[in-house]
Amino acid sequence: MSDQHALQQFIDFLQAEGKNITRERLDIFNEVLHQKSHFQIKDIIQKKSNSKHRISRATVYRTIKTIEEAGLIKYIRTINDEKIYETVKEHHDHMICEVCGKIMEFYDRDLEDLQNIICNSYHFTPVRHTMKIFGICEGCQKKK
Amino acid sequence: MSDQHALQQFIDFLQAEGKNITRERLDIFNEVLHQKSHFQIKDIIQKKSNSKHRISRATVYRTIKTIEEAGLIKYIRTINDEKIYETVKEHHDHMICEVCGKIMEFYDRDLEDLQNIICNSYHFTPVRHTMKIFGICEGCQKKK
């Protein structure tokens, strides 16, 4: 998904919700797009409180929430319970290294299928799920 | 695992760590054991600040952390991002109803095996994992 397309999705969402398309909102969304794959709110706040057109903390929180509601970002929790956001691409799960904190994404079709089968047997209708595997990444294993 | 056994495990842990076995620690641990399966720290704080031998908020936090380190409890996050603790029994995963908030536990051997296979293919050594499936429980489906 290109940045342009993502931006359009965000604008569509704002319009659908009857929200105004303001400089602040677009500005924060652009900042989100230009972050490295995993970022924290404090990074955005920091960046935006120094920038030329400074934006307040409250507005950053409000807008991040809006982008989340638009389904364009989501967060996971690290080992230290920090919220780490990422832009939503295809669905995937995570492996998190307990040594260096690296976050890896993976997707496995069999796993998804199996989950649906399990839910079925519990008469539970799945909507979404999160799975995190904590362990030691290849690099950290070699270092030891 | 009986409460007696759990208590012994906690005492063993304290001793192994060179920590004193105090009334406050045992008292909080007992409270944890007597909670219903899923509880929150504020429940314990509330109970212990009224009880005969009152215990401070700080000590409750400290002790819950210790019990967690002992591997005897762990927490999950609800839809509202609240921490919900549970005593550690056999490993299991969770289904969480987005309507009523009910938390169900399940265990599936195939799922566990599959996870190990996936990790293997990524050269990642798994230590533990959490999986939460959000959706709608049987009861809430029927209500609609």
Place this chain on the structure above:
DNA sequence: CAAATAATTGAGATTGTGTCTCAATTATTT
């Protein structure tokens, strides 16, 4: 056993995250 040492506790201060309030500003509608 008593003194010395070490660990723990309680109370409240502090930190950090996130939300709320409300006046001022900006955008939209009429």
Place this chain on the structure above:
DNA sequence: AAATAATTGAGACACAATCTCAATTATTTG
């Protein structure tokens, strides 16, 4: 252009969790 509605910024507020430090309690040692 005036009236109306939405958004923003600043700081207050709420809450969870941690920290500080003096007072207390437990443990060790002579």
